[in-house]
Amino acid sequence: MADLIIHGGKPLSGTITPSGNKNSVLPILCATLLTDARVTLRNVPLITDVEKLVAFFTEQGSAVTWDRAAGTMTLDHSTFDARRLNGELPAGMRSAVLLFAPLLQRMKKFALPANAKGCSLGIRELDPHLEILEKLGAKVATHRDDLTLTLKGRFQGARHWPDYMSVTATENFVMAAVLAEGQSVLLNAASEPHVQDMCAVLAAMGAKIAGLGTSQLTVTGVAKLKGGTFTINSDHHEIVTFLALGAITGGEIRVKNSLPHHFDLITRSFAKLGVKIEHDGDTAIVRKRQKLVVEEPFTSNLLPKIEAAPWPYFPVDLLPCMIALGVRSEGAVMFWNKVYEGGFTWMSELAKFGAHVVVSDPHRITVFGAKPLRPSTVEAPYIIRAAVALYMVAASIPGKSVVKNADTIKRAHPNFVENLRSLGADVEWK
Template identity: 80%
Template structure:
């Protein structure tokens, strides 16, 4: 689907963001670790959640989901492993998060060797397979990928090459019911990884080091159910603050999790945007001047570097890039994670943006150039599609962001929220 955008008007108002996509997906997968009922609140009605729910029900699990209220109850007591014919949910990288939970239940899993996701470059399975092998699984591949356990997972120590969010989550889900103690050094510590760990602890798991790069898990025999609330999506908080800033409006976002915002607020400040907090409400005031902040070392370009947490989140770079297109001055952006993270940049030139791609990981944006309404093609990258919309919303006239429905993978009420802020936008 395409976004039809009539831009040039300030967006102002108050938004309540949805639950975090990157939290709810691993937590849904972790619900497979118990037969006790699990109730989740603030569940976003997004396509990836729909796919997991369909997958669970196809295997016999009982799920009730009040989409309007965001409440879901999951009961895997009737999950039938014999129904699974090897196909995991398609079109979502998060399907890899089913590896450890399904192995706990089935002891053997045979699946196609390719897992699809967004267009951010190579998303390898090796870190996941190394962790599962380290904890006692046998891995073989001959056209299909076969994972097997003899007597369940066994505690172990592992130090991967780099921090991987989903590999860390697979490690935790494998280790919580393993025999003995497991340690992961170089663990990812993103807020959504912390959310998964906190839910597992509430279910009875023993995990120490949450929020750090070293996780220690003491395995147990079983987990209990419970009721858990999915935390706010800080990506969505940043998105709507950035939309207020780029259009010159005033936007307030409730439930903003201020303790995650120190570095994010600094990135906004580098582009001339001040983010305020009133309790848990984040605010961008109207008519802020977008000007790149000059560094003290004036012979170097100002820059925003994105890497695994606690660096600036790489998924939020497109929002900052869109702001830089409108800001006076030049800003370098460095994506230290994905080699395909800037493939969408040529679409910005259709608006008249001046962006130089230095290499697959670095770009320089020369902002405050004359822009024009345009038709652009969004990649299958959620926040890149959002970034293209942001630029379109700042330009008077009619623009079209084609194939923008990937946004729905993370933002269940994107257009509805935009309209509540005064945007003239529709899906077509």
């Protein structure tokens, strides 16, 4: 495990080009299993989960060429050999569940240990995925600790309305439905930018998907998908992270390829903490020396709040960056995580810096900002953006701080320290 050593109190300024979206590239990589045609991906981020998927593909006989420096990858699954699969999917990678539908399409049957373990954000269940696969014609059987999935012929078109909007379950539904017989409809579908990205790539490969970006997807199955060359979009999480870093340290940061069409609500959420985000074409800008003051609502007897929930709400994964800004802002603000019951377990680490945070329940906290802060040594949870938020607070405080076990950041930010140094940060891995 690696620690971040931070000498804070320095404004971070400069220009950043964000990496490709981790949450887009992983389902897109899994979706390439749906064709034997060659697929080339550009702007592929160099992150551990991509490494794990590539290793898995090559172990099954697929041909993968990856120019890591250029961020270009070519995949050819025509040599995929189902007999090599030993029942083990990539370890330590929650998104391995995205392999379920593509592997069933290709293999028709596979077995693996039944494992619905949780993670730092709370329990992640397999049931929504299994319900979708069954609804579309697969057979699911469990025996002791084994889970066996079977598909005779093709998936069959069906209508499904799940309990809640799940990103990965939506992606599994689409990957099963694109080659199914007939039409499939998913209501209460997730519509996050990365879901839209995967659907757009599949559509370019010949899939027929209607309702892109909405909560109802209609997929008309086709017999075959083609290959092609596709570019992974920028990671909106990383864009927000660097804008927030500029704001909390008083610097001026420009982020290229910033996807402004996704930013209306995000920009308004920044404004609630006194931060103005500007857009010049596809470049997002946070100007230097912004005065962090919580915006008072017109209904003055209500506490200002930022609510995070499935898209098109404010993205729940970005809430920690806003919490870090809240710690530095004058005034009080409530943060409401409507998804994860374990999203605020790291508040005790913020308190080590001197932050004043009241935890109301597993989903709501109130931050009383602009309290005196001090450098500290804190422990990062296994939550990417929470580790980033702890770095943000440390970077705003003069003196030496340490964020221990922060290498979970590498799961989403392949060049985190290098980018920070380019902005003038004094930070290193140790």
